[in-house]
Amino acid sequence: MLVSSGQLLAAVGRDANNQFYPVAWAVVQTENYDAWLWFIKKLKVDLKLEDGDGFTLISDRQKGLLNVVDQELPKVEHRMCARHIYGNLRRVYPGKDLPKKLYWAVAKSFNASEYNKAIDELKKFDEGVYEAVMQRNPRNCSRAFFGCKSSCEDVSNNFSESYNNAINKAREMPLVEMLETIRRQTMMRIDVRLKKAMKRQGKYTLKVANTIKEEELLRKYCQVIPCGNGQYEVLENKHGFKVDMNAKTCACRRWSMTGIPCRHVLRVILTKKHNPEDYVNCDWYLASTNVKIYSKSISAVNGIGFWIRSQEPRIQPPPREVTKVPSVIILEVVRLWELLVEGGRRRKLVKNQAKDKAKNQAKDKAKNQAKDKAKDLVKHQPKDQAMEWNE
Numbered sequence: 001m002l003v004s005s006g007q008l009l010a011a012v013g014r015d016a017n018n019q020f021y022p023v024a025w026a027v028v029q030t031e032n033y034d035a036w037l038w039f040i041k042k043l044k045v046d047l048k049l050e051d052g053d054g055f056t057l058i059s060d061r062q063k064g065l066l067n068v069v070d071q072e073l074p075k076v077e078h079r080m081c082a083r084h085i086y087g088n089l090r091r092v093y094p095g096k097d098l099p100k101k102l103y104w105a106v107a108k109s110f111n112a113s114e115y116n117k118a119i120d121e122l123k124k125f126d127e128g129v130y131e132a133v134m135q136r137n138p139r140n141c142s143r144a145f146f147g148c149k150s151s152c153e154d155v156s157n158n159f160s161e162s163y164n165n166a167i168n169k170a171r172e173m174p175l176v177e178m179l180e181t182i183r184r185q186t187m188m189r190i191d192v193r194l195k196k197a198m199k200r201q202g203k204y205t206l207k208v209a210n211t212i213k214e215e216e217l218l219r220k221y222c223q224v225i226p227c228g229n230g231q232y233e234v235l236e237n238k239h240g241f242k243v244d245m246n247a248k249t250c251a252c253r254r255w256s257m258t259g260i261p262c263r264h265v266l267r268v269i270l271t272k273k274h275n276p277e278d279y280v281n282c283d284w285y286l287a288s289t290n291v292k293i294y295s296k297s298i299s300a301v302n303g304i305g306f307w308i309r310s311q312e313p314r315i316q317p318p319p320r321e322v323t324k325v326p327s328v329i330i331l332e333v334v335r336l337w338e339l340l341v342e343g344g345r346r347r348k349l350v351k352n353q354a355k356d357k358a359k360n361q362a363k364d365k366a367k368n369q370a371k372d373k374a375k376d377l378v379k380h381q382p383k384d385q386a387m388e389w390n391e
């Protein structure tokens with residue numbers, strides 16, 4: 001993220017309702033290994049990330065950041081942003097109609113079966129595009145290869161884009177004003193979200209309710225075959241999925257990855273007449289967790305006039321560079337300028353004169369035409385009427 005004299009680094013997270021939560025932001029001189037090392041070390045301490053186990057990080061896997069994450073958070077699941085790869089492909093194939101739907105089917109595959117099917121479709125569409133996708137290692141950005149520890153199904157950092165849009169105006173401001181504006185915006189956001197979180201009725205956030213609603217629409221295509229010991233084979237369009245209610249798993253991996261029951265599990269729950277919310281396997285989505293997330297805000301800060309003055313000399317803006325120009329050149333420039341101005345004036349005068357002449361000519365013409373017309377009218381009128389007009 002570029003600001004006038006440096007880069008704005010930002011860490012954006014997800015709240016319990018799957019909306020973005022600004023965690024930290026800082027301005028560094030340039031985006032390199034040292035800057036990322038400093039930023040990640042601060043995050044590591046503040047968020048108690050330790051070796052990163054159980055956490056998920058999504059980025060464009062820029063080299064400096066990649067090295068720092070490997071070093072500081074060796075156990076974090078570092079995903080590649082699928083949208084970033086897609087943007088990259090569009091640059092490689094500027095005129096080509098990239099199969100957007102097929103590409104995102106690869107990224108959003110929850111399991112190996114869906115992934116292989118999507119990859120085959122992509123290959124069938126265009127061998128070149130397929131090769132380009134494979135070169136970028138889609139395993140780093142496909143759900144089929146993600147772990148399930150963090151209950152995070154994200155394949156792209158779209159929420160970072162939402163954050164960028166939210167602070168867009170602030171980014172055009174001078175440094176201190178920009179940071180102050182972002183801080184105040186964040187305080188207001190936390191306040192609004194807290195009020196919304198407190199209004200939420202029910203055990204879980206809207207994210208859970210919406211996901212269950214979407215999966216329930218697909219439940220009707222499923223058929224359950226019980227196998228005993230809490231296990232079921234669920235057929236969806238004749239394709240079988242093994243559901244284990246005791247282990248809380250389904251072969252489609254949606255239940256394990258998101259913590260929210262998938263269509264296959266919902267089909268089993270329907271036969272038991274149980275409440276789907278009782279099978280949510282993730283406390284992150286609790287409505288009470290969301291209230292907790294927004295219960296703490298940033299402390300209010302006094303205006304700049306209250307800030308402790310440093311004993312160091314005040315930093316002044318750099319002086320404007322004035323290049324000395326020899327007087328002969330100045331005189332020549334002045335002369336040229338005068339000639340240009342004079343030439344412009346003359347051109348304007350000639351133009352105006354031509355305009356006036358054309359205007360007068362048009363006026364005379366119209367006058368003469370009107371006179372001729374009047375004469376003709378009089379000539380062709382009946383005699384008494386012509387008399388009347390002349391009186």
Ligand SMILES: [Zn+2]
Binds near residue numbers: 252255265
């Ligand atoms: Zn399933």
